[in-house]
Amino acid sequence: MRLQYGPAEESFRRELTGWLDANLPPAEVLSRPKLSSADIQPWGRAWQRALFDAGWLVPGWPPELGGRNASPVEQMIYFEEMSRRQIPRSLNPQGLGIIAPSIRDYGTPAQQEQFLLPTLRAEIAWCLGMSEPGAGSDLASLRTRAVIDGDEFVVNGQKVWTSGAHHADWCLCFVRTNTEVPKHKGISALIIDMKTPGVEARPFPELTEPDFMDFNEVFFTDARVPRANLLGEIDAGWPITQGSLAHERAMLWIDYAFSLDRATEALIELGAEPGANGHRIGDDAVYRDQVATTAIDAQALMCMGYRGFSKFMAGKSAPEHSLLKLFGSESVQNALAVGVDALGPPGLDRNRLGPQMWREGAWLTQWMRSFGGTIPGGTSEIQRNIIAERVLGLPRR
Ligand SMILES: Cc1cc2nc3c(=O)[nH]c(=O)nc-3n(C[C@H](O)[C@H](O)[C@H](O)COP(=O)(O)OP(=O)(O)OC[C@H]3O[C@@H](n4cnc5c(N)ncnc54)[C@H](O)[C@@H]3O)c2cc1C
Numbered sequence: 001m002r003l004q005y006g007p008a009e010e011s012f013r014r015e016l017t018g019w020l021d022a023n024l025p026p027a028e029v030l031s032r033p034k035l036s037s038a039d040i041q042p043w044g045r046a047w048q049r050a051l052f053d054a055g056w057l058v059p060g061w062p063p064e065l066g067g068r069n070a071s072p073v074e075q076m077i078y079f080e081e082m083s084r085r086q087i088p089r090s091l092n093p094q095g096l097g098i099i100a101p102s103i104r105d106y107g108t109p110a111q112q113e114q115f116l117l118p119t120l121r122a123e124i125a126w127c128l129g130m131s132e133p134g135a136g137s138d139l140a141s142l143r144t145r146a147v148i149d150g151d152e153f154v155v156n157g158q159k160v161w162t163s164g165a166h167h168a169d170w171c172l173c174f175v176r177t178n179t180e181v182p183k184h185k186g187i188s189a190l191i192i193d194m195k196t197p198g199v200e201a202r203p204f205p206e207l208t209e210p211d212f213m214d215f216n217e218v219f220f221t222d223a224r225v226p227r228a229n230l231l232g233e234i235d236a237g238w239p240i241t242q243g244s245l246a247h248e249r250a251m252l253w254i255d256y257a258f259s260l261d262r263a264t265e266a267l268i269e270l271g272a273e274p275g276a277n278g279h280r281i282g283d284d285a286v287y288r289d290q291v292a293t294t295a296i297d298a299q300a301l302m303c304m305g306y307r308g309f310s311k312f313m314a315g316k317s318a319p320e321h322s323l324l325k326l327f328g329s330e331s332v333q334n335a336l337a338v339g340v341d342a343l344g345p346p347g348l349d350r351n352r353l354g355p356q357m358w359r360e361g362a363w364l365t366q367w368m369r370s371f372g373g374t375i376p377g378g379t380s381e382i383q384r385n386i387i388a389e390r391v392l393g394l395p396r397r
Contacts, residue, residue: 038164044091129173198223256328260298329373
């Protein structure tokens with residue numbers, strides 16, 4: 001299912017695809033392994049800079065910020081093309097997708113000058129310091145403390161799950177600056193230089209991929225941060241946390257929808273292979289039923305995404321947006337589980353390549369990686385709470 005667009009919008013698509021055809025790095029470059037989500041390799045810097053210079057990095061923004069003032073429909077077309085072709089816009093997605101919009105929304109002119117353009121041009125890499133031991137879903141319970149001392153904040157505490165912290169230059173870090181008020185009213189956002197004495201990032205390995213180490217614990221011990229690095233007002237960091245996550249979620253469903261399309265194709269191909277009992281995998285009626293479910297989920301996700309977008313364009317509220325991340329991330333996970341399950345013991349072989357989702361990998365690796373989609377930016381359980389309370393109007397427990 002694809003939305004029908006008018007001639008002007010299709011000409012926008014042609015301009016984009018023409019530019020991509022002429023400038024996109026070769027596939028072997030795009031698929032080079034990277035060490036973390038803040039490991040911006042030289043080719044990634046050059047690619048993001050090329051997108052910025054051509055106005056294709058954030059098309060909805062003005063030209064001086066890497067865009068072309070594209071309309072919402074044009075932005076939709078842009079994300080369709082980038083997702084369909086699996087083109088990374090940045091090797092530091094949290095920097096481009098979460099932190100740059102937050103600095104644009106809340107930063108002072110000096111902060112925009114110092115941080116926004118270098119982020120957009122991939123000159124600096126970021127990590128996002130939100131989660132702590134004891135403060136993940138309940139982010140407002142965070143305890144990393146920042147106390148004002150002259151022109152500086154003194155920061156003490158610990159973050160965890162901080163993606164790419166060991167390769168990041170800067171951290172957008174949420175800290176407690178007031179303990180006397182309700183907990184979400186005492187949080188501030190600080191921009192912290194990762195080279196500051198007293199800041200220590202300790203990466204730890206993941207089960208998913210032994211060679212890709214993204215997660216970190218980050219410890220702050222009397223780390224001194226200039227007051228000028230406060231983003232937004234003091235004690236007013238909570239709306240920034242909410243805005244940051246909204247930026248992250250807005251167009252995610254398109255990625256999920258195209259991933260499900262790819263998963264369906266891969267499952268169909270897998271159906272032609274011999275299964276554990278000697279018959280073709282696709283001879284099994286249950287398997288065929290599961291593949292059909294994946295195909296239907298992909299279409300349902302597209303329909304729901306476009307319906308939400310149409311309502312947004314008509315100025316109506318769109319509860320679909322609350323459902324898309326939940327449905328998309330869980331459908332992808334279910335589809336990958338079908339492949340791993342159908343393969344039987346060979347499904348545990350990490351060399352057995354599965355569908356190309358976000359990066360290449362075995363069925364097993366892709367499936368394990370897919371759990372990552374159901375956790376950050378609000379776990380599936382939290383999404384269900386939101387849908388129950390805010391969309392369906394059920395009473396809070
Ligand atoms: C791939 C990945 C990348 C990440 N990157 C970052 C990053 O860069 N920076 C960062 O700060 N964090 C990051 N995180 C952390 C992520 O934000 C947290 O894992 C997430 O917010 C959940 O918090 P938690 O792990 O503390 O789990 P908890 O909040 O302790 O939850 C544990 C379980 O309890 C359930 N639960 C909790 N509260 C409720 C409730 N009220 N009702 C029902 N069920 C509930 C949850 O759904 C979950 O199943 C990342 C996580 C992943 C998986």
